[in-house]
Amino acid sequence: MAKLVLEKVAKSFGLVNVLPGVDLDIEDGEFVVFVGPSGCGKSTLLRLIAGLEDVSSGDILIDGDSVTHVPAADRGVAMVFQSYALYPHMTVRQNLSFGLENIRMQRPEIERRVGEAARLLQIEQLLERRPKELSGGQRQRVAIGRAITRDPKIFLFDEPLSNLDAELRVLMRIEITRLHERLGNTMIYVTHDQIEAMTMADKIVVLRGGVIEQVGAPLELYNQPRNAFVAGFIGSPRMNFVEGTIGEVSGETFTFTSPDLPAMTLPRRTASLAAGQKVSVGVRPEDLIVSKGKGSGWPVTVSVAEQHGANSYIHCSRPNGEPLLIHQPGQSAVERGDILNVSPVPARWHLFDASGLRIEIEPGQEMAPPILHTAIQ
Amino acid sequence: MSTTNWVSRAGFGLMSLPARVIEPVMSGVQRLIGIKRMPWFFLIPNLTAVMLFALLPVLINVFYSLTGSDRLYPQDRPWVGGRNYETLFDCTNYLDPSTCSRDLFWRALGNTLTFVPIQVVCMIGIALITALCLNREIRGRGFFRGVFFFPVMLSPVVVALTWQWILQRNGALNGIFSAIGLNPVNWLVFPNTAFFWSVFVTVWAHMGFYTIILLAGLQAIPRDVYEAAKMDSASNWRVFTKITLPLLRPVLLVVFILSMIRSVQTFDELYILTGGGPGSATMLMVQYIYEIGFAIQPRNFGLAAAASLLLGAALLVFTAIQLHLSRRAQNG
Ligand SMILES: Nc1ncnc2c1ncn2[C@@H]1O[C@H](COP(=O)(O)OP(=O)(O)O)[C@@H](O)[C@H]1O
Ligand SMILES: [Mg+2]
Numbered sequence: 001m002a003k004l005v006l007e008k009v010a011k012s013f014g015l016v017n018v019l020p021g022v023d024l025d026i027e028d029g030e031f032v033v034f035v036g037p038s039g040c041g042k043s044t045l046l047r048l049i050a051g052l053e054d055v056s057s058g059d060i061l062i063d064g065d066s067v068t069h070v071p072a073a074d075r076g077v078a079m080v081f082q083s084y085a086l087y088p089h090m091t092v093r094q095n096l097s098f099g100l101e102n103i104r105m106q107r108p109e110i111e112r113r114v115g116e117a118a119r120l121l122q123i124e125q126l127l128e129r130r131p132k133e134l135s136g137g138q139r140q141r142v143a144i145g146r147a148i149t150r151d152p153k154i155f156l157f158d159e160p161l162s163n164l165d166a167e168l169r170v171l172m173r174i175e176i177t178r179l180h181e182r183l184g185n186t187m188i189y190v191t192h193d194q195i196e197a198m199t200m201a202d203k204i205v206v207l208r209g210g211v212i213e214q215v216g217a218p219l220e221l222y223n224q225p226r227n228a229f230v231a232g233f234i235g236s237p238r239m240n241f242v243e244g245t246i247g248e249v250s251g252e253t254f255t256f257t258s259p260d261l262p263a264m265t266l267p268r269r270t271a272s273l274a275a276g277q278k279v280s281v282g283v284r285p286e287d288l289i290v291s292k293g294k295g296s297g298w299p300v301t302v303s304v305a306e307q308h309g310a311n312s313y314i315h316c317s318r319p320n321g322e323p324l325l326i327h328q329p330g331q332s333a334v335e336r337g338d339i340l341n342v343s344p345v346p347a348r349w350h351l352f353d354a355s356g357l358r359i360e361i362e363p364g365q366e367m368a369p370p371i372l373h374t375a376i377q
Numbered sequence: 378m379s380t381t382n383w384v385s386r387a388g389f390g391l392m393s394l395p396a397r398v399i400e401p402v403m404s405g406v407q408r409l410i411g412i413k414r415m416p417w418f419f420l421i422p423n424l425t426a427v428m429l430f431a432l433l434p435v436l437i438n439v440f441y442s443l444t445g446s447d448r449l450y451p452q453d454r455p456w457v458g459g460r461n462y463e464t465l466f467d468c469t470n471y472l473d474p475s476t477c478s479r480d481l482f483w484r485a486l487g488n489t490l491t492f493v494p495i496q497v498v499c500m501i502g503i504a505l506i507t508a509l510c511l512n513r514e515i516r517g518r519g520f521f522r523g524v525f526f527f528p529v530m531l532s533p534v535v536v537a538l539t540w541q542w543i544l545q546r547n548g549a550l551n552g553i554f555s556a557i558g559l560n561p562v563n564w565l566v567f568p569n570t571a572f573f574w575s576v577f578v579t580v581w582a583h584m585g586f587y588t589i590i591l592l593a594g595l596q597a598i599p600r601d602v603y604e605a606a607k608m609d610s611a612s613n614w615r616v617f618t619k620i621t622l623p624l625l626r627p628v629l630l631v632v633f634i635l636s637m638i639r640s641v642q643t644f645d646e647l648y649i650l651t652g653g654g655p656g657s658a659t660m661l662m663v664q665y666i667y668e669i670g671f672a673i674q675p676r677n678f679g680l681a682a683a684a685s686l687l688l689g690a691a692l693l694v695f696t697a698i699q700l701h702l703s704r705r706a707q708n709g
Binding site for chain 1: 599601602604605606607608609610611612615619620623624
């Protein structure tokens with residue numbers, strides 16, 4: 001059992017307030033991913049949990065006991081560093097057993113644990129090598145193995161895959177997910193890569209400037225982002241935002257206008273709309289209905305059509321020059337310079353107010369399930 | 378055209394001038410000797426200096442050690458073969474310097490063999506402790522770094538005179554002693570205290586240099602390796618012995634070899650501080666070589682050359698052994 005609770009955990013370095021106060025509950029056995037742009041305090045939060053930094057204020061509880069003033073080694077957590085931080089002068093075997101020797105574990109037990117971790121990670125044949133004789137991926141495995149031998153309550157990973165090449169990253173991603181399924185420990189994983197977050201997490205914590213923007217399951221964040229930041233950060237390619245104002249509001253519909261675009265009538269799905277209110281409409285690239293030529297939607301000009309074969313990414317520009325991206329499954333017939341007419345798929349668009357907060361949809365008016373195909377009509 | 382523009386153009390023109398001259402010279406040379414030998418060509422300035430000021434003197438020394446008399450010019454010196462070496466080794470009992478014809482050589486050798494290990498061990502130990510302290514997040518770290526490095530920049534003569542002023546019979550240290558009611562000690566008059574202060578002053582004067590090297594070595598150890606060790610429940614002592622020392626070993630080796638060579642060369646500070654005294658208690662090899670070659674009449678260049686070659690050979694062997702051992706340890 002390892003339930004982690006953060007209560008108003010704050011950290012400042014000198015005058016710089018990196019984390020103003022984080023409240024978070026992590027359940028036993030969960031795979032939680034901290035995601036956010038570089039410098040938003042993910043590593044700092046992880047290092048506070050590890051005990052490598054002291055909190056400025058607040059409390060950290062593991063299984064209900066405060067560990068805020070417990071030394072790192074006694075918290076029952078193990079960390080995998082971004083740089084691996086292997087002991088360069090020790091063999092892999094020594095790297096794995098160093099922590100166990102430090103707590104005076106019996107030799108046979110050490111051997112057993114090292115053997116088990118090595119088998120689990122398929123590094124048995126590397127045990128007598130030094131880190132410099134290993135490839136990046138092998139070093140990564142050793143670093144994870146070192147954490148496993150300690151049998152921690154909680155695993156902490158700080159961007160563990162960022163030094164690997166793209167192909168290996170995908171493999172290790174799957175392997176870490178499997179490892180979590182086998183071991184069942186609580187794992188906290190830091191990354192700035194939202195794909196890693198989406199694919200690995202039970203629960204994603206989106207951070208910006210040391211503040212938690214939203215906590216939720218991956219698709220929950222994708223479908224119901226609480227604000228424009230989360231909406232823009234989760235999902236690749238990024239969500240399109242069209243800024244404008246609300247025109248007429250009637251019983252069933254409202255009109256949305258942007259200076260460079262024709263007014264668009266959208267179904268009204270919420271009560272809290274006022275004429276003249278500044279809002280932005282967010283539409284994911286795959287949630288656009290596209291047709292060639294003139295129509296009642298927004299006219300955009302194709303600037304680049306990226307054909308990936310199985311997918312097409314059509315980079316367009318609006319009349320005012322701002323970009324708009326369309327994602328279509330399959331191959332596309334559009335060419336540079338084509339004028340397209342686009343409009344959001346019904347109930348697959350988001351509305352954000354001037355401060356970026358999501359304008360909530362009324363109960364019974366939830367987002368439609370994502371549609372799987374939006375080919376040119 | 379603005380002034381800066383003009384200046385930069387002029388500067389650029391000047392800089393390209395040597396290039397215009399050098400380029401044809403270089404390509405000429407390359408055509409002459411072939412591209413494979415070009416590295417040697419680039420090494421010529423450096424090699425010339427090494428030849429002129431290191432290798433040539435050694436060869437001259439070999440010649441002088443094989444010739445006799447107090448004449449300076451090579452053509453005036455008669456060939457004596459190995460007689461200078463025989464003289465140095467002319468002893469009835471090698472364990473008792475007074476039975477040797479050159480008893481001072483053996484005393485200087487004995488002193489050096491005592492001085493060097495003690496001084497090197499003290500030097501590295503103290504420099505390492507200082508570096509470890511300076512490597513922590515302490516207030517005024519830059520200031521202390523400066524303080525410990527400062528003596529290195531002093532002239533040896535200044536170091537020696539300062540400490541003489543502190544240690545002499547009516548010096549500063551005895552002043553403090555009598556102020557707090559202790560009996561003054563004539564530090565430089567007794568062999569044991571004179572030897573102690575010889576080690577102390579030379580360590581004090583050179584420690585900062587090795588501290589800086591060790592500090593650089595310590596700072597090259599990645600911080601997250603220490604953090605990993607912390608997560609791995611390593612005690613401070615285990616971190617020091619299992620992480621810091623092994624990772625510092627290449628730097629320690631450099632420091633060890635440098636400080637040992639420097640220690641064997643010790644001359645100027647002690648020559649002024651103790652003059653090798655009392656008696657010959659602090660006379661080291663280099664001072665012996667200096668005295669026999671230049672200070673005592675008639676000047677015996679041959680014997681001095683022979684002694685210095687022996688010293689050089691000993692250093693060479695010792696360094697080679699040290700390097701060999703450490704390489705073996707590193708690979709094993
Ligand atoms: N030891 C430190 N001293 C001062 N500032 C720090 C320190 N560690 C991190 N910071 C600052 O805290 C902020 C968050 O850093 P970090 O947690 O490493 O971000 P992330 O891991 O999300 O990229 C950054 O602005 C960084 O400059
Ligand atoms: Mg980070």
